[in-house]
Amino acid sequence: xxxxxxxxxxxxxxxxxxxxxxxxxxxxxxxxxxxxxxxxxxxxxxxxxxxxxxxxxxxxxxxxxxxxxxxxxxxxxxxxxxxxxxxxxxxxxxxxxxxxxxxxxxxxxxxxxxxxxxxxxxxxxxxxxxxxxxxxxxxxxxxxxxxxxxxxxxxxxxxxxxxxxxxxxxxxxxxxxxxxxxxxxxxxxxxxxxxxxxxxxxxxxxxxxxxxxxxxxxxxxxxxxxxxxxxxxxxxxxxxxxxxxxxxxx
Amino acid sequence: xxxxxxxxxxxxxxxxxxxxxxxxxxxxxxxxxxxxxxxxxxxxxxxxxxxxxxxxxxxxxxxxxxxxxxxxxxxxxxxxxxxxxxxxxxxxxxxxxxxxxxxxxxxxxxxxxxxxxxxxxxxxxxxxxxxxxxxxxxxxxxxxxxxxxxxxxxxxxxxxxxxxxxxxxxxxxxxxxxxxxxxxxxxxxxxxxxxxxxxxxxxxxxxxxxxxxxxxxxxxxxxxxxxxxxxxxxxxxxxxxxxxxxxxxxxxxxxxxxxxxxxxxxxxxxxxxxxxxxxxxxxxxxxxxxxxxxxxxxxxxxxxxxxxxxxxxxxxxx
Numbered sequence: 158x159x160x161x162x163x164x165x166x167x168x169x170x171x172x173x174x175x176x177x178x179x180x181x182x183x184x185x186x187x188x189x190x191x192x193x194x195x196x197x198x199x200x201x202x203x204x205x206x207x208x209x210x211x212x213x214x215x216x217x218x219x220x221x222x223x224x225x226x227x228x229x230x231x232x233x234x235x236x237x238x239x240x241x242x243x244x245x246x247x248x249x250x251x252x253x254x255x256x257x258x259x260x261x262x263x264x265x266x267x268x269x270x271x272x273x274x275x276x277x278x279x280x281x282x283x284x285x286x287x288x289x290x291x292x293x294x295x296x297x298x299x300x301x302x303x304x305x306x307x308x309x310x311x312x313x314x315x316x317x318x319x320x321x322x323x324x325x326x327x328x329x330x331x332x333x334x335x336x337x338x339x340x341x342x343x344x345x346x347x348x349x350x351x352x353x354x355x356x357x358x359x360x361x362x363x364x365x366x367x368x369x370x371x372x373x374x375x376x377x378x379x380x381x382x383x384x385x386x387x388x389x390x391x392x393x394x395x396x397x398x399x400x401x402x403x404x405x406x407x
Numbered sequence: 408x409x410x411x412x413x414x415x416x417x418x419x420x421x422x423x424x425x426x427x428x429x430x431x432x433x434x435x436x437x438x439x440x441x442x443x444x445x446x447x448x449x450x451x452x453x454x455x456x457x458x459x460x461x462x463x464x465x466x467x468x469x470x471x472x473x474x475x476x477x478x479x480x481x482x483x484x485x486x487x488x489x490x491x492x493x494x495x496x497x498x499x500x501x502x503x504x505x506x507x508x509x510x511x512x513x514x515x516x517x518x519x520x521x522x523x524x525x526x527x528x529x530x531x532x533x534x535x536x537x538x539x540x541x542x543x544x545x546x547x548x549x550x551x552x553x554x555x556x557x558x559x560x561x562x563x564x565x566x567x568x569x570x571x572x573x574x575x576x577x578x579x580x581x582x583x584x585x586x587x588x589x590x591x592x593x594x595x596x597x598x599x600x601x602x603x604x605x606x607x608x609x610x611x612x613x614x615x616x617x618x619x620x621x622x623x624x625x626x627x628x629x630x631x632x633x634x635x636x637x638x639x640x641x642x643x644x645x646x647x648x649x650x651x652x653x654x655x656x657x658x659x660x661x662x663x664x665x666x667x668x669x670x671x672x673x674x675x676x677x678x679x680x681x682x683x684x685x686x687x688x689x690x691x692x693x694x695x696x697x698x699x700x701x702x703x704x705x706x707x708x709x710x711x712x713x714x715x716x717x718x719x720x721x722x723x724x725x
Contacts, residue, residue, distance in 0.1 A: 232409065232513045240511040263410050
């Protein structure tokens, strides 16, 4: 791939209490793609994302986001990345619209721009009707969509979506994945998506990375991994097979 | 300060709309009104048909109304106000998962803690100012005395010291909310610290002083002085004692010292009686300046510690 990666990690390492949470990770994500970031819970996915955001300093190695070092330019990097964290929290006594307005203010948007973007973001996630209700009354799916809206409001170049479908029913999961694919196309956003719903990941991602015990054990286009690992060329395969293959190996 | 104003505004709005604040404010407003009213009525009766002393206006704050004076009320319960405004500042956001959302926005990390401290300190200042203004107004009506420039200056100094005193406990509460994960634990820890430093230190100081001078005869002047010195040195660790000392000569111009003077002989008593006129404000300030400086130092140190701890915390533990 001749294209220059928009996110590039080299030998990225993070040690917590003497135990490596992320171990010499080499990773490249290219502009405009949806990158599937897979792995069991506690494999170090979130830690990797936090290092890319500049919220945690790496113990070793380096990471570049759009050519910037997040540890040294955290504000510039955070302004360009929208982060939907796992189990995202909300100010429950605010309405959806107020919550978005707060995020807009934190991002230094002026009032007019903020209002415009809030309207757009609410429409994009189909939350306009519920925007003036308090978040405490929202269902899980609505909260996740509001979380996506909070990402969109920044008009980020890159979005980190950490388990955006966690705890959603199958129907809502499908809709969420479609929404992500749709938004990515429309806004030309690069998305790093972490999820356990491998079936959906296979549908919307071309390239994936599989992380187990702090190490990135595989990275590349799904069909390439399938060819190399499962030895299948023409037979249909599923991402789940590939994932389990790596999982048993390690 | 990127993000400071946004967080500051949000925090202020949260405080204003919270039941916690409404209840606190109603309670404090009620107590201070009743106290000032009773004190004012008592004074008006006592002063009927006499020439009013120049310091009568300030006695509204120091005279006991319903068993205690307003200054005593702030001394005892002001810390509670600071603790209640700060004990869940950081750990509530951490528990609800909003802290990492906040920090993943393009703002400096210290904007969070600075804005939270500033917003709560603003609430404290607003509450105190409201109370003082209400009492001043009440005094005008009941006593019919207009405070002169010096009385106003004293009230202003008193106001500033009180805000610093309550902000000290606010800083303690915020520090606990950073260190402890559970909101209930940090609330209890804050209360425990308040009780310890406000009440137990003075009791402990007395016990230590007595045990250190136990072998001296009870009427030995040197031992009495030594005992008082030890007691003072230990009890200065209590912010309540510091605050009481710091405001003593400010709100009561006829006081010359923060100490309870040990009158040993006739000559001392004579000299005390001779110079009984009120002190001017700058002299009153000079007497208690060390206490004020120490109080400010404690507040700054306490906030600086919470600032440092917060800045160094790993995000995964947030």
